[in-house]
Amino acid sequence: MSVAHPIIAVTGSSGAGTSTVKNAFEDIFRRGDIKPVVVGGDSFHRFDRKEMQAEVLKAEAKGETLTHFGPKANCLDRLEALFQNYAETGKGERRFYIHTNTKGLPFEQPAGTFTPWKQLDGVSDLLFYEGMHGGAVTDEINIARFVDLMIGVVPVMNLEWIQKIKRDCTNRGYSEEAVVDIILKRMPDYIHHITPQFSRTHINFQRIPLIDTSHPFVMREIPTDDESLVVIRFKNPKLADFPYYLSMLKDSFMSRPNNIVIPATKMELAMEVILAPFVEEIMNKKRQSH
Numbered sequence: 001m002s003v004a005h006p007i008i009a010v011t012g013s014s015g016a017g018t019s020t021v022k023n024a025f026e027d028i029f030r031r032g033d034i035k036p037v038v039v040g041g042d043s044f045h046r047f048d049r050k051e052m053q054a055e056v057l058k059a060e061a062k063g064e065t066l067t068h069f070g071p072k073a074n075c076l077d078r079l080e081a082l083f084q085n086y087a088e089t090g091k092g093e094r095r096f097y098i099h100t101n102t103k104g105l106p107f108e109q110p111a112g113t114f115t116p117w118k119q120l121d122g123v124s125d126l127l128f129y130e131g132m133h134g135g136a137v138t139d140e141i142n143i144a145r146f147v148d149l150m151i152g153v154v155p156v157m158n159l160e161w162i163q164k165i166k167r168d169c170t171n172r173g174y175s176e177e178a179v180v181d182i183i184l185k186r187m188p189d190y191i192h193h194i195t196p197q198f199s200r201t202h203i204n205f206q207r208i209p210l211i212d213t214s215h216p217f218v219m220r221e222i223p224t225d226d227e228s229l230v231v232i233r234f235k236n237p238k239l240a241d242f243p244y245y246l247s248m249l250k251d252s253f254m255s256r257p258n259n260i261v262i263p264a265t266k267m268e269l270a271m272e273v274i275l276a277p278f279v280e281e282i283m284n285k286k287r288q289s290h
Contacts, residue, residue, distance in 0.1 A: 211227050
Protein backbone atom coordinates (compact mmCIF):
# COMPACT_ATOMS: atom_id res chain seq x y z
CA MET A 1 0.00 0.00 0.00
CA SER A 2 1.10 3.55 -0.66
CA VAL A 3 -0.17 6.96 0.33
CA ALA A 4 1.88 8.83 -2.26
CA HIS A 5 1.23 6.42 -5.16
CA PRO A 6 -2.04 4.57 -4.48
CA ILE A 7 -3.30 1.52 -6.38
CA ILE A 8 -6.93 0.55 -7.01
CA ALA A 9 -7.57 -2.97 -8.34
CA VAL A 10 -10.77 -4.46 -9.71
CA THR A 11 -10.51 -8.24 -9.81
CA GLY A 12 -12.86 -10.78 -11.36
CA SER A 13 -13.02 -13.19 -14.26
CA SER A 14 -13.78 -12.07 -17.81
CA GLY A 15 -17.44 -11.15 -18.28
CA ALA A 16 -18.11 -10.89 -14.55
CA GLY A 17 -19.01 -7.21 -14.71
CA THR A 18 -15.60 -5.62 -14.28
CA SER A 19 -16.39 -3.34 -17.23
CA THR A 20 -19.30 -1.83 -15.27
CA VAL A 21 -16.92 -1.05 -12.42
CA LYS A 22 -14.46 0.46 -14.88
CA ASN A 23 -17.18 2.76 -16.22
CA ALA A 24 -18.10 3.83 -12.70
CA PHE A 25 -14.48 4.60 -11.84
CA GLU A 26 -14.05 6.58 -15.07
CA ASP A 27 -16.92 8.83 -13.93
CA ILE A 28 -15.40 9.16 -10.46
CA PHE A 29 -11.98 10.02 -11.88
CA ARG A 30 -13.45 12.59 -14.28
CA ARG A 31 -15.47 14.36 -11.60
CA GLY A 32 -12.52 14.35 -9.19
CA ASP A 33 -10.06 15.57 -11.85
CA ILE A 34 -7.97 12.46 -11.15
CA LYS A 35 -5.44 11.21 -13.70
CA PRO A 36 -5.08 7.41 -13.49
CA VAL A 37 -2.72 5.12 -15.31
CA VAL A 38 -4.93 2.22 -16.45
CA VAL A 39 -3.52 -1.31 -16.60
CA GLY A 40 -5.34 -4.31 -18.09
CA GLY A 41 -4.74 -7.71 -16.57
CA ASP A 42 -4.71 -9.47 -19.94
CA SER A 43 -1.51 -7.61 -20.83
CA PHE A 44 0.19 -9.78 -18.21
CA HIS A 45 -0.70 -13.08 -19.86
CA ARG A 46 2.45 -15.06 -20.51
CA PHE A 47 1.60 -16.16 -24.05
CA ASP A 48 0.03 -14.40 -27.02
CA ARG A 49 -3.05 -15.93 -28.67
CA LYS A 50 -1.21 -18.38 -30.97
CA GLU A 51 1.34 -19.31 -28.32
CA MET A 52 -1.42 -20.00 -25.80
CA GLN A 53 -3.19 -22.36 -28.19
CA ALA A 54 0.06 -24.28 -28.68
CA GLU A 55 0.88 -24.35 -24.96
CA VAL A 56 -2.60 -25.65 -24.10
CA LEU A 57 -2.10 -28.55 -26.51
CA LYS A 58 1.32 -29.29 -25.01
CA ALA A 59 -0.18 -29.34 -21.52
CA GLU A 60 -3.02 -31.61 -22.59
CA ALA A 61 -0.53 -34.04 -24.14
CA LYS A 62 1.04 -34.32 -20.68
CA GLY A 63 -2.34 -34.79 -19.01
CA GLU A 64 -2.16 -31.26 -17.57
CA THR A 65 -4.35 -28.18 -17.90
CA LEU A 66 -3.19 -24.65 -18.70
CA THR A 67 -5.65 -21.77 -18.25
CA HIS A 68 -5.50 -18.00 -17.94
CA PHE A 69 -6.87 -18.35 -14.39
CA GLY A 70 -3.65 -19.96 -13.17
CA PRO A 71 -0.16 -18.53 -12.57
CA LYS A 72 1.55 -20.68 -15.22
CA ALA A 73 -0.19 -18.76 -18.01
CA ASN A 74 0.49 -15.32 -16.52
CA CYS A 75 3.47 -13.10 -15.68
CA LEU A 76 2.34 -12.52 -12.11
CA ASP A 77 5.90 -11.70 -11.06
CA ARG A 78 5.89 -8.75 -13.50
CA LEU A 79 2.48 -7.63 -12.24
CA GLU A 80 3.77 -7.73 -8.68
CA ALA A 81 6.87 -5.78 -9.75
CA LEU A 82 4.70 -3.13 -11.40
CA PHE A 83 2.56 -2.73 -8.29
CA GLN A 84 5.61 -2.56 -6.03
CA ASN A 85 7.49 -0.11 -8.23
CA TYR A 86 4.44 2.09 -8.66
CA ALA A 87 3.68 2.10 -4.93
CA GLU A 88 7.26 3.13 -4.18
CA THR A 89 8.05 5.52 -7.05
CA GLY A 90 4.96 6.06 -9.24
CA LYS A 91 6.77 4.27 -12.06
CA GLY A 92 6.87 0.80 -13.60
CA GLU A 93 6.65 -1.23 -16.79
CA ARG A 94 3.56 -2.28 -18.70
CA ARG A 95 2.46 -3.36 -22.16
CA PHE A 96 -0.84 -3.70 -24.03
CA TYR A 97 -2.67 -6.76 -25.32
CA ILE A 98 -4.23 -6.23 -28.76
CA HIS A 99 -7.78 -7.64 -28.63
CA THR A 100 -8.85 -6.78 -32.19
CA ASN A 101 -7.18 -5.79 -35.44
CA THR A 102 -8.84 -2.39 -35.19
CA LYS A 103 -7.27 -1.74 -31.77
CA GLY A 104 -3.96 -2.88 -33.16
CA LEU A 105 -3.86 -0.28 -35.94
CA PRO A 106 -2.10 2.44 -33.87
CA PHE A 107 0.58 -0.11 -32.93
CA GLU A 108 0.71 -1.73 -36.40
CA GLN A 109 0.15 -5.12 -34.77
CA PRO A 110 -2.45 -7.86 -35.35
CA ALA A 111 -5.01 -9.05 -32.82
CA GLY A 112 -3.80 -11.53 -30.23
CA THR A 113 -0.34 -10.00 -29.76
CA PHE A 114 1.40 -7.85 -27.16
CA THR A 115 3.08 -4.48 -27.54
CA PRO A 116 6.65 -4.23 -26.17
CA TRP A 117 7.18 -3.58 -22.46
CA LYS A 118 7.63 0.14 -21.79
CA GLN A 119 7.92 2.46 -18.82
CA LEU A 120 4.74 4.24 -17.77
CA ASP A 121 4.37 7.59 -19.49
CA GLY A 122 3.93 10.90 -17.68
CA VAL A 123 2.67 11.69 -14.21
CA SER A 124 -0.39 9.97 -12.72
CA ASP A 125 -2.43 10.31 -9.54
CA LEU A 126 -2.99 6.60 -9.06
CA LEU A 127 -2.79 3.22 -10.80
CA PHE A 128 -6.06 1.54 -11.79
CA TYR A 129 -5.92 -2.21 -12.55
CA GLU A 130 -8.76 -4.25 -14.04
CA GLY A 131 -8.24 -7.97 -14.54
CA MET A 132 -8.23 -11.42 -12.94
CA HIS A 133 -5.29 -11.22 -10.53
CA GLY A 134 -5.43 -7.90 -8.68
CA GLY A 135 -5.52 -9.72 -5.35
CA ALA A 136 -3.45 -12.78 -6.25
CA VAL A 137 -1.25 -14.47 -3.65
CA THR A 138 0.87 -17.58 -4.23
CA ASP A 139 3.95 -19.09 -2.60
CA GLU A 140 6.08 -16.92 -4.90
CA ILE A 141 4.21 -13.59 -5.13
CA ASN A 142 1.85 -11.37 -3.12
CA ILE A 143 0.18 -8.80 -5.33
CA ALA A 144 -2.64 -8.01 -2.89
CA ARG A 145 -0.33 -6.36 -0.35
CA PHE A 146 0.28 -3.37 -2.62
CA VAL A 147 -3.39 -2.56 -3.30
CA ASP A 148 -5.02 0.35 -1.42
CA LEU A 149 -8.57 -0.34 -2.59
CA MET A 150 -9.49 -3.78 -3.95
CA ILE A 151 -12.88 -4.41 -5.54
CA GLY A 152 -14.20 -7.87 -6.36
CA VAL A 153 -16.78 -8.38 -9.09
CA VAL A 154 -18.25 -11.85 -9.43
CA PRO A 155 -21.60 -13.34 -10.43
CA VAL A 156 -22.85 -16.52 -8.80
CA MET A 157 -21.25 -19.53 -10.47
CA ASN A 158 -24.22 -20.63 -12.59
CA LEU A 159 -24.64 -17.12 -13.97
CA GLU A 160 -20.95 -16.89 -14.79
CA TRP A 161 -21.18 -20.13 -16.74
CA ILE A 162 -24.28 -18.97 -18.62
CA GLN A 163 -22.53 -15.72 -19.58
CA LYS A 164 -19.43 -17.54 -20.80
CA ILE A 165 -21.38 -20.05 -22.89
CA LYS A 166 -23.43 -17.27 -24.46
CA ARG A 167 -20.38 -15.06 -25.17
CA ASP A 168 -18.10 -17.78 -26.54
CA CYS A 169 -20.77 -19.34 -28.75
CA THR A 170 -22.02 -16.01 -30.10
CA ASN A 171 -18.80 -14.02 -30.42
CA ARG A 172 -16.11 -16.67 -30.81
CA GLY A 173 -17.87 -19.40 -32.75
CA TYR A 174 -17.40 -22.17 -30.18
CA SER A 175 -19.87 -25.00 -29.79
CA GLU A 176 -21.65 -25.37 -26.45
CA GLU A 177 -19.85 -28.68 -25.89
CA ALA A 178 -16.47 -27.01 -26.41
CA VAL A 179 -17.29 -24.19 -23.96
CA VAL A 180 -18.49 -26.62 -21.30
CA ASP A 181 -15.25 -28.58 -21.74
CA ILE A 182 -13.27 -25.35 -21.24
CA ILE A 183 -15.28 -24.52 -18.09
CA LEU A 184 -14.55 -27.93 -16.60
CA LYS A 185 -10.83 -27.72 -17.39
CA ARG A 186 -10.55 -24.24 -15.88
CA MET A 187 -12.35 -25.12 -12.65
CA PRO A 188 -9.29 -26.18 -10.57
CA ASP A 189 -7.46 -22.93 -11.40
CA TYR A 190 -10.61 -20.91 -10.72
CA ILE A 191 -11.05 -22.54 -7.32
CA HIS A 192 -7.40 -22.21 -6.28
CA HIS A 193 -6.42 -18.86 -7.81
CA ILE A 194 -9.51 -16.72 -8.49
CA THR A 195 -11.95 -17.52 -5.69
CA PRO A 196 -9.50 -16.85 -2.79
CA GLN A 197 -9.04 -13.27 -3.97
CA PHE A 198 -12.61 -12.41 -2.99
CA SER A 199 -11.75 -12.93 0.67
CA ARG A 200 -9.03 -10.27 0.33
CA THR A 201 -11.13 -7.61 -1.37
CA HIS A 202 -12.36 -4.57 0.53
CA ILE A 203 -15.73 -4.59 -1.27
CA ASN A 204 -17.40 -7.31 -3.35
CA PHE A 205 -20.20 -6.92 -5.89
CA GLN A 206 -21.92 -10.23 -6.60
CA ARG A 207 -24.77 -10.49 -9.11
CA ILE A 208 -27.51 -13.03 -8.35
CA PRO A 209 -30.25 -14.02 -10.82
CA LEU A 210 -33.89 -14.14 -9.70
CA ILE A 211 -34.84 -16.79 -12.25
CA ASP A 212 -34.10 -20.50 -12.33
CA THR A 213 -30.51 -21.09 -13.46
CA SER A 214 -30.18 -24.54 -11.90
CA HIS A 215 -29.14 -26.06 -15.26
CA PRO A 216 -26.83 -23.38 -16.72
CA PHE A 217 -25.71 -25.57 -19.61
CA VAL A 218 -29.13 -25.44 -21.27
CA MET A 219 -29.88 -21.77 -20.62
CA ARG A 220 -30.11 -19.76 -23.84
CA GLU A 221 -30.56 -16.27 -22.41
CA ILE A 222 -28.57 -14.39 -19.80
CA PRO A 223 -30.82 -13.10 -16.98
CA THR A 224 -31.39 -9.37 -17.41
CA ASP A 225 -30.67 -6.70 -14.83
CA ASP A 226 -34.41 -6.57 -14.12
CA GLU A 227 -34.18 -10.27 -13.25
CA SER A 228 -31.19 -9.91 -10.93
CA LEU A 229 -30.02 -8.52 -7.61
CA VAL A 230 -26.53 -7.49 -6.54
CA VAL A 231 -25.15 -8.33 -3.09
CA ILE A 232 -22.49 -5.87 -1.94
CA ARG A 233 -20.24 -7.08 0.87
CA PHE A 234 -17.92 -4.86 2.91
CA LYS A 235 -14.88 -6.44 4.55
CA ASN A 236 -14.96 -3.72 7.22
CA PRO A 237 -18.58 -2.55 7.74
CA LYS A 238 -17.36 0.26 10.01
CA LEU A 239 -16.13 2.04 6.87
CA ALA A 240 -19.53 1.81 5.16
CA ASP A 241 -22.24 4.49 5.41
CA PHE A 242 -25.24 2.19 5.19
CA PRO A 243 -27.92 4.82 6.01
CA TYR A 244 -26.62 6.93 3.12
CA TYR A 245 -26.53 3.98 0.74
CA LEU A 246 -30.09 2.96 1.63
CA SER A 247 -31.34 6.51 1.10
CA MET A 248 -29.61 6.86 -2.27
CA LEU A 249 -30.40 3.42 -3.70
CA LYS A 250 -34.11 2.79 -4.07
CA ASP A 251 -35.38 -0.68 -3.08
CA SER A 252 -32.07 -1.56 -1.40
CA PHE A 253 -31.94 -3.39 1.93
CA MET A 254 -29.43 -4.91 4.32
CA SER A 255 -29.24 -8.70 4.55
CA ARG A 256 -26.40 -8.81 7.10
CA PRO A 257 -24.47 -6.22 9.09
CA ASN A 258 -21.85 -6.05 6.32
CA ASN A 259 -24.10 -6.72 3.28
CA ILE A 260 -26.42 -4.49 1.30
CA VAL A 261 -28.64 -5.82 -1.50
CA ILE A 262 -29.67 -3.70 -4.49
CA PRO A 263 -31.53 -4.21 -7.78
CA ALA A 264 -29.00 -4.99 -10.51
CA THR A 265 -30.36 -2.04 -12.50
CA LYS A 266 -28.79 0.20 -9.83
CA MET A 267 -25.36 -1.45 -9.93
CA GLU A 268 -23.40 1.30 -11.68
CA LEU A 269 -25.07 4.00 -9.58
CA ALA A 270 -24.33 2.00 -6.43
CA MET A 271 -20.69 1.72 -7.41
CA GLU A 272 -20.38 5.48 -7.83
CA VAL A 273 -22.25 6.20 -4.58
CA ILE A 274 -20.17 3.71 -2.59
CA LEU A 275 -16.75 4.00 -4.21
CA ALA A 276 -16.46 7.77 -4.73
CA PRO A 277 -15.92 8.53 -1.00
CA PHE A 278 -13.21 5.83 -0.79
CA VAL A 279 -11.39 7.33 -3.77
CA GLU A 280 -11.76 10.83 -2.31
CA GLU A 281 -10.21 9.65 0.96
CA ILE A 282 -7.30 8.06 -0.91
CA MET A 283 -6.69 11.29 -2.82
CA ASN A 284 -6.92 13.43 0.32
CA LYS A 285 -4.26 11.29 2.01
CA LYS A 286 -2.10 11.58 -1.10
CA ARG A 287 -2.35 15.39 -1.13
CA GLN A 288 -1.60 15.61 2.60
CA SER A 289 1.53 13.51 2.13
CA HIS A 290 3.09 16.09 -0.22
